[in-house]
Amino acid sequence: MKPVDAYFLNQKEPYQSIMLYVRSVILNTLPEVVERYSYNIPFYNIGKKPMLYLNVLKGKDFVDVAFVHGVLLEKDFPILKNNNNRKQVRSIQLKSIEGLDQENFEALLRAAAESARNIKKAWFI
Template sequence: MKPAENYILDQPEPYKSILMHLQILIESTFPEVDLQFKWNIPFYYLEQKPFCYLNPSKKKGYVDVAFWASAHLTKYNEHLISENRKVVKSLRYYKLEDINEEILLTVLKEAHQLKGKGFYKKKD
């Protein structure tokens, strides 16, 4: 099992359920993603380029799905949170029921399209 998968399975509830649901949605929509464990969180790469990451904040009680190329995302911007971050924006979930699959998948698909337009850099 990958370190990122172990990390997800080791999380307390509700983080574990949220992370597992997000993992299923992302990996079933984009089977070519590569789940890695970077900076102590689950991080998805597409063609060796950062795509998005899953960041549970136990201190604040949510899970973020964060996007690198967020400045170029145009759909559902009213749901994307920047919160003092210059580059990254995220969709935030406090409980499993908060996940709106239509919004999440639309933003993921738009981020995926940006990958081919040079908005992502290769990992080191």
């Protein structure tokens, strides 16, 4: 079993179901995305550049769907929030599968992939 699969299967509900659902939307929307396990969490890369990652933050009751270039996307996608005063990363906090607007999320994924392809450095701030 791959480490990323083990990560998902070791999550408690409802986090496991939310993460598996988000994962399926990511992989179906962006077939070129590379899923990897880094820093003990799943990352989704475009080429070698990180685009987003999934995490459950300690003491929080949601799945953090964090976009590496979120600061560049938040104007067009107001669903992105600046949690923990991060300089570059913006995220969606999901408490349930029903909380995700799949059509808007797919548009966000495509915009994030385009941003990752066009930017020179993954972490620019």
